[in-house]
Amino acid sequence: MxxxxxxxxxxxxxxxxxxxxxxxxxxxxxxxxxxxxxxxxxxxxxxxxxxxxxxxxxxxxxxxxxxxxxxxxxxxxxxxxxxxxxxxxxxxxxxxxxxxxxxxxxxxxxxxxxxxxxxxxxxxxxxxxxxxxxxxxxxxxxxxxxxxxxxxxxxxxxxxxxxxxxxxxxxxxxxxxxxxxxxxxxxxxxxxxxxxxxxxxxxxxxxxxxxxxxxxxxxxxxxxxxxxxxxxxxxxxxxxxGNAVGEVRTDAPHHPQGETLKVSNLSMPPAGLHGQALRDINLVARAGEVVGIAGVAGNGQSELFAALSGERLADRPEALAINGKPSGTMGIDARRRLGAAFVPEERLGHAAAPSHRLSENTLISHAATEVSRSGFILMNAAKRVARSIIQSFDVRAPEGDPQARKLSGGNLQKFVIGREIIRKPKLLIVDQPTWGVDAGAARLIRQALVDLAREGSAVVIVSQDLDELFEVADRMAVIHQGILSPLKPIGEWTKEAVGLEMLGVAQAQGGVHAV
Amino acid sequence: MTTFEAILLTIVTASTPLLIAALGELVTERSGVLNLGVEGMMAMGAACSFAAAVTFDSTLLGVAAGMMAGALMAALFALLVLGFAANQTGSGLALTILGLGLSGLIGAPFVGARRDPIAPVDIPGLSDIPVVGRLFFEQDLFVYASLALTILVAIYLVKTRSGLTLRSIGENHTSANALGLPVRQVRFWAILFGGACAGLAGAYLALVYTRFWSPGMTAGRGWIALALVVFAAWRPAWVLVGAYIFGAATVLQLHAQAAQFGVPSQVLSAVPYLATIIALLLLSIRHGRAIGAPGSLGVPFVPDR
CATH class of the missing domain: 3.40.50.300 (P-loop containing nucleotide triphosphate hydrolases)
Structure with a gap:
């Protein structure tokens, strides 16, 4: 003792x-x-x-x-x-x-x-x-x-x-x-x-x-x-x-259907020197549900996100289908035009350009479908979009149209997630939605993700925060060394089972650590 | 002496300055600082060493002046990138331009002057062995010094505590700072060492290789030295190998020009530089991040206090 x-x-x-x-x-x-x-x-x-x-x-x-x-x-x-x-x-x-x-x-x-x-x-x-x-x-x-x-x-x-x-x-x-x-x-x-x-x-x-x-x-x-x-x-x-934080409401009834995202036997070599290869990934996300991907950092989450978003292309179109359309070899904007939206892990520098204003930052994803015409930016439209994101997602920002880096982590995260949700995507893929974000902002973001799913979109959340996934996900899988476990309804997972998958014990393959 | 023997000897002479400059830059880069000013520091080393050697009629003073000039230029660079956390690429390029210009000014009164060759170290008996005798045992002191330097740098980096500290700082300066390692102090000395080596390489060019001064005589050797460090994956032994490959390319293209293969001489002169570009290209194609590159290379460091 x-x-x-x-x-x-x-x-x-x-x-x-x-x-x-x-x-x-x-x-x-x-x-x-x-x-x-x-x-x-x-x-x-x-x-x-x-x-x-x-x-x-x-x-x-x-x-x-x-x-x-x-x-x-x-x-x-x-x-x-x-x-x-x-x-x-x-x-x-x-x-x-x-x-x-x-x-x-x-x-x-x-x-x-x-x-x-x-x-x-x-x-x-x-x-x-x-x-x-x-x-x-x-x-x-x-x-x-x-x-x-x-x-x-x-x-x-x-x-x-x-x-x-x-x-x-x-x-x-x-x-x-x-x-x-x-x-x-x-x-x-x-x-x-x-x-x-x-x-x-x-x-x-x-x-x-x-x-x-x-x-x-x-x-x-x-x-x-x-x-x-x-x-x-x-x-x-x-x-x-400082004040009581409410819980995320997830109890709305839902009947997930269709295959908004279907990943079939997706494999990819590692991108960098110390990267992780993706091995034979299979994944289906249906309209109306939240799918969670758990795992310890560095087990292929960023590689999976890059493959889903189109930052890295698959070697054949059928590896990935969005709304039934084979899109494995399509670029990011092409996937956006099919109704997908993506929020990468890093807020500053990946999801948003730090020294650009919020209105300019809407262009990063909205340019695929709106706010530009024949290659010219519709600046007023961009400003309108930024204003409505700020209002709908309670983004507390300095007056006017500030640079992205002037926002606190939580507010910027609300902005980049709001930027995608406001496009009403049929499929949203988010990497680490609430990393380094205060409790209030985290709750708002999780609620927004759940609400989007309940309105009929498919939401895929890659997260290292198990509590978060248990709170919002309907089905979950665990990624370990680039291999994705089968997707199971959240009720069938226990924390211990997830832990074993994270260690690769459940997969009964190399890299078992002494615990 | 046969032509073959003569070619081998000139290859050694052409490779030595590349080796010395590249070793200096290797140490600087292993500490996490990218100094693109090697060409400029080398030019200053050449001009100052030649000026001092002619003025005082002393090779030793010349060499000392060359190393001092290189180190002074490096100290200026250190002030910019360590003191003011300035962009390393920009500062390095500026240093090259400054060095090339300033060396022309310093060397101007000495254009046309000549120095006598330096007597090689002669080891009686051994140097009489055919072919390899003169190659291995009758070089000038610089050649032996450069080989010793390669070994010393290798031992320093891998075997000593101070070398471990330097590598750690180059690998991740944020972690090193969090552990209390003196990031800027170590980098300052590493930059200075790089400068002194570049200055020494310049001195070798002016006092041994050409034995006269002319503006722009470094002729891109500083850039080749920089490429060598990448080519060698930041390892001293590979710098040695690389320096001799590039030295050989420089010499052989001269002989190829003399032999008149029907290829324009300009194409042949470009061979070492083309080889530089190809070496860099191959490396970057094979690996996302160049293999062996220090993690913090080229990233400005601002301690968070």
Whole structure:
């Protein structure tokens, strides 16, 4: 069991009045936080609440504008990650701080002080791996590893330095449920050995599973410090978001019919050096339903999206049919003219041009069917379309016709999804519809996707957020190493079954990871 | 000495400057910085080394001046791309134009001057072996230095901690910064090393290869060195191989011109450059991202503090 230290005596680390200002934005506003030795302390908050900024300050990556940090009661300045590590802080980053082309051992050595030779690193790596059950092959290049294995590298890298405080930033966002459970066991064990853990997350279930104390941030401020086990999920969510978030209504009756999208035996070689091949994909999306595609990042989701949208063409037209018309070799606009619409994963740079105005950004997809005539842009029409997207999808944007990059992530995402829905597509394919979006915007987007399906369109959602898929999808499949599992009604899936598919265990083919 | 022997010797001489400049650029690029100014730094190295060597009648001072000139040009580039996070492509091209112009100005008083050849290292006995003797054991010091440099760079990158840090920074500067590695400091020294090597290559051209100065004498060798780095997939051993292939192409086309195959001489002179383009093309056709390219190559770095 956990050795919970009561909040008495000197805290291990204490933050007092930490503030960080970026221009007009106050990312952190007078934050107080204290962590006891051996405690697992949660830092909860929506995307953009200031969690990442705060831990980067603690780890010496970012300089605070104001405030004080006390380490075991002594005031300290943490000027760089090197100084942070010397104090006894270790950090596991959300987007891993790893080097793809280097080996596991090199990745670990590079963060350690120079008196660690590569051979000592190898030796210690083996030791730590055995002690904590974190299996790693020292000589593999990182790009060949799964997200779970990459995270192990980060954890081992911290553990080699005997940290007093381990910081984990959204550690489960890229893990399968099984990998996450394995991580929790490791963390429990570290905590019982006296290592404090600052656990950053926006997932309530995990925090209730792991932590006795949670500090909740909203808009850069501490709104409460609570015991997550003593409060209901609804109460905590309300604290995080500021007001209660409604649930997505999905209970409207529906009778999906037809084959709006039919993918038959679609295979594709990988696009880049480290890309994933698609192997023999079969998929049908019917009018009126939401189809979800789950999977751990990097298992072929972006390749599948590129193949469906026409960014990469299939080698034969029959591989993909939209509304019954073979369109595997058609380009993006040709597919749009058949009634399809696409929203790629990356908002800035893929779905929208950052320095172009919203009206100009409508052209990206609308030019296929409207707002242009004989090659000339109908600017007034584009502006009208932009205005109606802003109104119908509650896009909160600066006055007038701002550049896309001036919008916050959530508002821009509402805009790019609204831009496609407003075209009334018969088929909508969305990659990661609510990635990095606040709860309010996420709910609005999910509702809009469900509503579109209920009005008779087919909607395909590729997402790494399992909760999201369980909430909105009618049928779901899991993609693993470029192979798509059979589509099953959502009611027939359990989280565990999805997890097994994500690991490829269900497919009983190579790449089974130790869990 | 047979013609064959003479050809082999000139191939070594033609390859050495390419090798030195490409090794310097390789280190710069492995740290994640693309410096397209090699041609300009080389030209400055050639002009300054020749000017110093003639003025002080000292090859050693000439070489030192050439390396200094290359490093100074590189420091200017570093100020732009590290200090102001300027676009690396634009800054590099500007450096080439500046270097070509400025070298003409510095070298102008020395047009027409000549330097005596540098005495080769003569290892008695060994250099008397037919054919290979003179090839392997009677070269000038630069040739041996360039070979040693190849080995040193290879060992530095793969075997040392400092080399590991440099590769990590080139691979992903955001992660490196998050871990607290001194991104800009390491890149500064890598850029300076690249500049000193380009300057040394220029000095070799002026003091050994031609032994006179004329404007534009680098004749695109800086660009070939750049292409070599890509051709070699950012590996020192392959830079060595590539440099000698390109050196051979340069020399053999001269002999082909002399032999009068009925091909216009201009076509033959273009051969090394055509080979450069074809090498780059083949690489980009085979791989989406050029194989071995550092992940952060050419991306400006702004620390988030």
């Amino acid at each position: 956990k050795a919970d230290v009561p909040p008495s005596g000197t805290p291990l680390v204490e933050l007092k009045g930490i503030s960080k200002r970026y221009g007009d934005l106050l990312a952190n506003d007078g934050i107080d936080l204290s962590i006891e030795p051996g405690e697992i302390h949660a830092l909860l908050g929506e995307n953009g609440a200031g969690k990442s900024t705060l831990v980067k300050i603690l780890y010496g990556v970012i300089e605070p504008s104001a405030g004080e940090i006390r380490w075991e009661g002594r005031p300290v300045t943490i000027g760089s990650p090197v100084e942070a590590r010397a104090l006894g802080l270790g950090m596991v980053f959300q987007h891993f701080s790893l080097f793809d082309e280097l080996s596991v051992a090199e990745n670990i050595a590079v963060a350690l002080s120079s008196d660690w030779s590569l051979s000592t690193v190898r030796e210690k790596l083996g030791e730590i791996s055995r002690t904590y059950g974190l299996a790693l092959d020292a000589d593999r290049a990182v790009w060949t590893l799964s997200a779970g294995e990459r995270q192990r590298i980060e954890i081992v890298r911290c553990l080699l330095q005997n940290p007093r405080l381990l910081i984990l930033d959204e550690p489960t966002s890229v893990l399968t449920p099984q990998e996450a459970e394995h991580l929790f066991t490791t963390l429990d064990r570290l905590s019982s050995e006296g290592c404090a853990i600052l656990y950053i997350s926006h997932k309530l279930e995990e925090v209730r599973r792991l932590c006795r104390r949670a500090t909740i941030l909203r808009a850069g401020r501490v709104v409460a410090t609570i015991d997550p086990r003593a409060s209901s999920a609804r109460e905590i969510a309300a604290l995080m978001v």
